[in-house]
Amino acid sequence: ETGVTQSPTHLIKTRGQQVTLRCSSQSGHNTVSWYQQALGQGPQFIFQYYREEENGRGNFPPRFSGLQFPNYSSELNVNALELDDSALYLCASSSPPGQGGYNEQFFGPGTRLTVL
């Protein structure tokens, strides 16, 4: 069983640029969630994708957008980067929502984004 993988591991961008982060979900999982973790803080929910549609969003501006592909992998895109976007970006996959039972989140190791 393959776990959640993310790429790249580290990334450095400058203010105003755009960035794309990638995530491959765990085998058998078709729901992907993205989280932002600033240094010294807990992860904050950005949004979730299920069946290639956004299925819930946290308190993040529209310049944070995402995609999910038919193979359930996902991208997080951030436009017009700001210094405060520097953080660890985590992807988590899980079983489909709302099907009863508990949907444990399986997290990847994250992508460390630094905005200069």
Added chain:
Amino acid sequence: DAKTTQPNSMESNEEEPVHLPCNHSTISGTDYIHWYRQLPSQGPEYVIHGLTSNVNNRMASLAIAEDRKSSTLILHRATLRDAAVYYCIGSKAAGNKLTFGGGTRVLVKP
């Protein structure tokens, strides 16, 4: 989601039990209590969850107060590998869209 309050840090000796408290006084009747932990340089990993009854699994036990306003995560015998930040989360969703707080940093001394 329910607001949770946890101590910033706790210390324990190796092979001793660790009791991690969490207050969630605004929790609703349908909110789950989830615990995740984050080892250094890794993403969070699931530890345990519960709704009303106490729960046990291979990693830990979860004791939930009768009024559900607080809970305690119990690591029965701490190992050095248990050094991590432990997050208590109260959420309506059955595991999805989690709202993490600051967590408790657990230090395990040999």
